[in-house]
Amino acid sequence: MHHLSEKIKKHETSRIHIDSCLKLSAFGSVNIATQLDDGYRLALRRHNDEVGKNRHILGRLIDGVKFCGVFELALRGRDESEGSSNPGIFRGLVQLIASLDEVFEEHLKTATVFKGTSKTVQNELLDCMAAVIRARITEEVKSASFVAIQADETTDVSTQTQMVMVLRYIDGSHAVQERFFEFVPLSSSTADSIATAIMERLNSLFTEEERGKLIAQAYDGANVMRGEKAGVQQKVREHYKNAHYLHCYAHQLNLIMQQATSQVPAVRVFFSDLNGISSFFSRSPKRTTILDQVVARRLPRASATRWNFNSRVVNTVYENLDDLIECFEAISTDGSFDCTTVREASGYLRMLQDDDFKFFLHLFHQIMPHVDIMYQQLQKKDIDAVFIKRALQSFTSSVQAIRDQSSSPEQQQVAAGTTGKRRALGEQDKQRLSKEVCDTILGHANERFSFTSHLVSATLLQGDLFEQYCHVFPDEALNTTAKAYPMLNKAKLKTELSLIYESPDFKGCSGALALYQVLQRNNLHETLSETVALLNILITTPMTTAEAERCFSTLKRIKTFLRNSMGQDRLNALAMLSMERELVRNMPDFNERVIDHFAALKER
Template sequence: MHHLSEKVKKHESSKTHMDSCLRFAAFGRVNIATQLDESYRLAVRRHNDEVSKNQHILARLIDCVKFCGVFELALRGKDESEGSNNPGIFRGLVDLMASLDEAFEEHLKTATVFKGTSKTVQNELLESMLAVIRGHIMEEVKSAKFVAIQADETTDVTTQTQLVLVLRYIDSNHAVQERFFEFLPVMDATSESIASVLLDRLNGLFSEGDREKLIAQAYDRASVMRGERAGVQQKVHAHYKNAHYVHCYAHQLNLIMQQATSHVPAVRVFFSDLCGIATFFTRSPKRTSILDQIVERRLPRASSTRWNFNSRIVNTVHENLDDLMQCFESIRTSGSFDSTTVREASGFLRMLQDEDFQFFLQLFHHIMPHVDMLYQQLQKKDIDAVFIKHALQSFTSSVQVIRDSSQQQQEVATGTTRPRRALGEEEKQKLSREICNTILDQAKQRFSFSDHLVSATLLKAEMFEQHCHTFPVEALNATVRAYPMLNKAKLRTELSLIYENPEFRSCCGALALYQVLQRYNLQETFSETVALLNILITTPMTTAEAERCFSTLKRIKTFLRNAMGQERLNALAMLSMERELVRNMSDFNERVIDHFAALKERRAKFQYK
């Protein structure tokens, strides 16, 4: 300290100190070279003016491509040359944009270096958009505590097997997100091929240290996917130990109803006849015309894989039974239909008048609304194991009420004398009970929670009072075994406090409880409970989002565009399915421009100096 003053003066005279002062004075300001060199400053100004113009033009082109992607429209036409009558949607949008923007119109007329309407520029813009959106999703995945995947495969119009990958996680705003990531081409639909492609993509998403973040994988019912020894889920689980398999619950519901209807021959015949009514009217516009005149309502087509369609036709026929009878009677007596139509109409009329048919129609009219309600709940994005458990209890209780009512009807009918029919009253009530029992048994078997979903019972609000007196030790042990990252002792303490607090008993589902803890900033206090809630919410109950992706695939990759490249397909699908994400990214165009400019050396200037 005695020589400090001398050393300070010496340092102030050093070159290093003076250079640092110069850099500090110029920090955050215009480069000092522009202040010293007027010509350099003018050159930078001209460069930046040109960049502003080019970015304005490129932003308009991005808007045109984005519009086509959001509404799943083909960019290119049959002939994009000047004066063509079919230049395509993209060129049409460009011309419309030019008519509203003088600078853009002038650019299209005078541009010699970069016009921006070529198919190469379209592909590069789509590549940049895909990279920006996918980069944003990967940032969300990295910040998420846990991630789950949904995967399913289908064949597109070119008979190429496509595997869709959807990521599910909770974002930084505590909202549940199911993001489409990409379509992956697969050589064949075997478990080895699908697992190889899926693992290759997952290894690119998760580093070696982040593999425990993948806590669930959801597929459909195919044995290729769910096989316990050689299935895709087992091959993925071998590399990602926390990635527990969840069978799609919407597929489970379809299997339950298929079992209930195929188990009894009379019910199988009933649905076959019911589906024949819709098919009868779709085969002829003349038949459809008389249906519109008398019934004033079209009959929905049934589907063997989506029971909500079967529910629609049951309800439609039940509500319009008398009008349908009148319609078939009109076809028989009008004299304007051919003999085949008259013969089939006579058969359907006798079928609608049959008491056995009406009995099954009435029974399934009572059952199907509950199936519909459960199906709609399974299609939601923000569902969790706790919510599903409650929904399943409501469904089984409703079916049990229908079964009990049939038992009471049988007791009333016992001892009465009725004329002999194809099915007597006792047989009808027996069939009604058998159908309800099949649904209840199948629901109990197929919707039984596996070990890693037993944790949902820990957070059922209606069980909190019971758990307060008798703590569910077995469920806690199963939960910790499935998710070893949880601290068992701390989790038990936190759950005990939640069970004792009456304010938490009004929370319906894991998501509601999670939001309450976030709202009151209790995530640090109840850290293990929040982690468990995060796992339950992240775990998907259905592959509904994957199924919706296939609808977009079919719309984008039609027979007119079946030669589309995989990257272009992924970019268009991403723009369509994640349109809300694109809309919410305020700097989307700027980020696309930066990526587009960095793809390769360009003669046109897009970066400021």
């Protein structure tokens, strides 16, 4: 031991020690001789260059498929052979890219194994793109605190029943997202079939422990969806206890206006006559020409399901009433029109000059702007229960003001009405009809937009009520909220809300989303954790299924203009690229992810 240090130094310089160190460093690695070989290095560099070239070419093919998907263009043409006059948009894009990219052009000329333009490769690329986007959406869902689903079903042009599923949540940037997830083919439209399809998708998204994150399910209000005993919403709630049902408020608004127009016979006749004007001009180019010459404005076509279209007809006719009368007079006196056109024009002329018609036109011209405002608010994805509560109060106040004015002298001057006997109504009947229409709208609005059960929680964060809550705390609403969402700490939530109600900084709160973002920006999400959780729930709860309707618009375009008989996977991929184009655009490594996914499909 006395000479140990000296012996170690001597051993470190010995041949056997140095040889052992060399063998240890090379143990399990490539032979040094091979690494030093120029031929091996050259082959490795050539291989890497080939891989880089292949990924570059595949990236160009992905750009072409992505372009067609985003703009809902048909990838394949009637004949994709060389020299075809109709090769399809994708092949046309490939040729355009080749003219701008020498590497890609050389590949198309020399490739023998993998050219990349076949329909098989197109389908595989579409599958990979859909998988990458869906994986990104799944990541966002996993990181979100709460999630809601929207579902609706329709029959496409190929008579296949399709259900769309949309996910709503708040992402990492504190923005509201409504993501298209999938078109699901249904064997039937029964509650069991729809619920089974929804449950399969939900079970793939949430583990057993995460099921409490699903806090809402929104449908269009059909009996098969909303049934409390055997409906879809009840079947989902058996497994997801916190998934409260919500009837789409955009559908509710349409139902309110339908009730207002169907319960009063004279109003029903008015809208029937009004919509006839649009149909009259749309049936003949010659009629449309004279309309453009005299009125210089086309009449919009009314829709049975979209009340904003009925509103546009009312406003157009009201604003151009004198011009329309002049137009119908011109048609009646013009000898070039056929007898049917002259007869119908004379009837519409008498209708436009009728005091009864003018009365209802004036009445609904006052009501429809408020319906328009409400309708536009319901079409936004970033609305929440607090926002809708305030919008509803504004809507009912406006309709109530119109009702109160119905007996004013100005209203009486234009007021007139009709009954089944076509007898002009007296002043009392005019007032009665105006009030009846307004009362119908107000009654159904309060009934259908009632904030009961879990939606009562919206009143806890309604800014204009904070002053009142300072004196009398809304314990009943708090108890209902705690019962609906057991994940909230009731005691801590009450303390936090009390402080918010007393603070003057929060009394100008304009909505749940604005308050949520302010708390996040000021790092108060931990201090006011329960309030932030409640805000997250309110914002995540969808008040309308407008996104589902937009998905169906995309479905119609894809199925009609592309290929009615396309496979379900291809349909979902094209729909995903179209509807989630912003998500694709914001993923800088999207092409790389797709290439990695594509390379993993099989040995390439």
